[in-house]
Amino acid sequence: PKPGSDGELRQEPRRRHPHHDDPLSEITMALATRPIPAAQASGPPIAAHLPVILRHRAVLALDLGTITGWAIRFPDGAVTSGTMRFTPSRFEGGGMRYLRFRHWLGDVSRLAGSVERIVFEEVRAHAGTDAAHAYGGFLAHLAAWCEEQSLAYEGVPVATIKRFATGKGNADKAAMIAAMRARGFVPSDDNEADAIALLLWATEPDGGRA
Numbered sequence: 730p731k732p733g734s735d736g737e738l739r740q741e742p743r744r745r746h747p748h749h750d751d752p753l754s755e756i757t758m759a760l761a762t763r764p765i766p767a768a769q770a771s772g773p774p775i776a777a778h779l780p781v782i783l784r785h786r787a788v789l790a791l792d793l794g795t796i797t798g799w800a801i802r803f804p805d806g807a808v809t810s811g812t813m814r815f816t817p818s819r820f821e822g823g824g825m826r827y828l829r830f831r832h833w834l835g836d837v838s839r840l841a842g843s844v845e846r847i848v849f850e851e852v853r854a855h856a857g858t859d860a861a862h863a864y865g866g867f868l869a870h871l872a873a874w875c876e877e878q879s880l881a882y883e884g885v886p887v888a889t890i891k892r893f894a895t896g897k898g899n900a901d902k903a904a905m906i907a908a909m910r911a912r913g914f915v916p917s918d919d920n921e922a923d924a925i926a927l928l929l930w931a932t933e934p935d936g937g938r939a
Contacts, residue, residue: 786843786845787802787803787846789846789847790847791924792920793849793852793864793871794860794863794920795816795826796815796816797830798919798922798924798925799921799924800921800924801841801844801928802928810914812921826866827867831870831874834871838878846883846931847871847880848927849883849885850923851884852887889930890926891904891905891926893930894908894909894926894930909925912925
């Protein structure tokens with residue numbers, strides 16, 4: 730895809746939030762730029778020591794959908810997050826969103842210095858048929874891409890993430906955003922907040938499996 734189109738990465742030097750209309754252009758995750766300062770990311774760099782098993786691997790958390798929330802923790806502990814929009818244009822087929830998604834996964838892994846584990850929000854109930862179909866498509870492409878790359882991937886139930894973040898398995902969107910802000914992050918919407926919460930669940934000692 731050409732610069733500025735859906736599915737590209739770029740760095741926004743003075744933005745607190747990445748620009749969500751140009752997904753693959755939102756951040757440059759080169760090794761030389763880490764840890765990412767707060768002015769360029771939604772969350773602050775995390776200075777706490779990582780568990781031994783995580784010191785040499787990056788972890789990516791995804792809230793799958795046409796607007797995908799994402800959060801990544803680098804081996805040095807720095808965290809950044811955002812949302813990626815994979816909406817096809819009016820002149821494109823529906824499959825283009827999945828092609829862009831796979832391309833983006835490859836870019837993230839390469840620019841992050843190799844992602845070695847992916848966790849995603851496992852959704853069992855959807856708002857409608859279209860949402861269910863879109864989620865199933867993203868999940869299928871994610872699973873296939875991870876298998877091709879020999880990467881570990883794991884689905885985490887929605888209630889598990891919400892309970893970890895707020896203490897309630899049925900917390901609403903506002904509660905999830907508030908919980909992540911209380912942790913020092915500035916999510917732009919519930920998709921990003923869910924991804925951050927999932928990342929913390931996956932990497933913190935009191936969360937899930939590190």
